[in-house]
Amino acid sequence: xxxxxxxxxxxxxxxxxxxxxxxxxxxxxxxxxxxxxxxxxxxxxxxxxxxxxxxxxxxxxxxxxxxxxxxxxxxxxxxxxxxxxxxxxxxxxxxxxxxxxxxxxxxxxxxxxxxxxxxxxxxxxxxxxxxxxxxxxxxxxxxxxxxxxxxxxxxxxxxxxxxxxxxxxxxxxxxxxxxxxxxxxxxxxxxxxxxxxxxxxxxxxx
Numbered sequence: 156x157x158x159x160x161x162x163x164x165x166x167x168x169x170x171x172x173x174x175x176x177x178x179x180x181x182x183x184x185x186x187x188x189x190x191x192x193x194x195x196x197x198x199x200x201x202x203x204x205x206x207x208x209x210x211x212x213x214x215x216x217x218x219x220x221x222x223x224x225x226x227x228x229x230x231x232x233x234x235x236x237x238x239x240x241x242x243x244x245x246x247x248x249x250x251x252x253x254x255x256x257x258x259x260x261x262x263x264x265x266x267x268x269x270x271x272x273x274x275x276x277x278x279x280x281x282x283x284x285x286x287x288x289x290x291x292x293x294x295x296x297x298x299x300x301x302x303x304x305x306x307x308x309x310x311x312x313x314x315x316x317x318x319x320x321x322x323x324x325x326x327x328x329x330x331x332x333x334x335x336x337x338x339x340x341x342x343x344x345x346x347x348x349x350x351x352x353x354x355x356x357x358x359x360x361x
Contacts, residue, residue, distance in 0.1 A: 186333075186336045187299075187300070187332070187333060187336055187337050187338040187339075188226075188299055188338065189300075189338055190211075190212050190226050190228070190299075190300065190338075191211055191212070191226055194210070194211025194212050194226070195207070195209050195210040195211055195212070196210070196211075196212045196214075197210045197212065197213050197214070198214045199213060199214060199215050199216075199219070200214065200215070200216055200230055203215050203216075203219040203220070203222070205222075206222050206225060210225065211225060211226060212225065212226045212227075212228065213225045213226070213227050213228065214227075214228040214230055214302060215227065215228075215229065215230060216229075216230050217229050217230060217231050217289050217292065217293055220296060220297075221296060221297045221298050221299075226299050226300075227297065227298045227299050227300075228298065228299065228300045228301070228302050228340065229290075229293035229296070229298035229300065229301050229302070229337075230302045230304060231286065231289055231290065231293070231301055231302065231303055231304065232268070232304050232305060233271075233286055233303040233304060233305065233306075233324075233325075233328055234270065234271055234273065234303075234304070234305035234306060234308040234321060234324070235262055235265070235268040235269065235270050235271060235304075235305045235308055236252070236267075236268055236269045236271070237268070238265070238267040238268060241267050241268070241269055244269060245259075245269075248281070248285065250272075250281075251271055251272055251278060251281055251282055251285070252269045252270070252271065252272060253269070253270040253271065253272040253274075253312060253315055253316065254272075254315075255312075255313050255315050260311075260312055260313055260315060262305075262308075262311050263311060270308050270311065270312055270316070271308070272316075273308075273316060273320040273321050273323070273324040274315070274316055274317075274320050275320075276323075279320075279323060279324045279327060282324065283324075283327055283328075283331065286328065286331075287331050290328070290331045290332050290335055290337065291331075291335055293335075293337065294335035294336060294337050298337065299337065299338065300332075300337050300338035300339060300340060301328070301332045301337050301338070301339045301340065302339075302340045302341070302342070303325065303328050303332075303339060303340070303341050304341070304342075304343065305343060306321055306325055306341045306343045307321070307343040308321060309321050325341065
């Protein structure tokens, strides 16, 4: 979800971020570093800018560069299209966009964000051929972690998707992130913590 309404969102104190390590991680996941505790947390999805001196953790879009001297989280809209990329998906990968009765399914609150179709193993493999390189680039660019947004897209899928399909895709994303030495987070469905068989940390802002 593109959070352009929050270009200067700084969260502080214990409520800023709740980190939980879930189930069992892969060997490569141990190379990833988790965010430092008790640090200010700055969402910069409306555009990158110089963070305040007290900020320790910065979230920026995958197309932006990381902030020097900070713990950097690379925002990836992994389950829906970004508004500016909707036409690209429609042109290049229309088969990977979710449909119901022949009509593309969009987020009801973000009409220009189409849901990605995670419903089958074949679809998830094809999606990884697109999203996987984004994760790799985040690592090459110097980010420390990935935020894979919209894990809960099945709740907006007009009953086309099930949570199991999204969990399966989230697991693939975690494997790819860990292989690149990145931690990975999701903030949309923390109640599914025990269902994801990888190390995740769950970021909850307030």
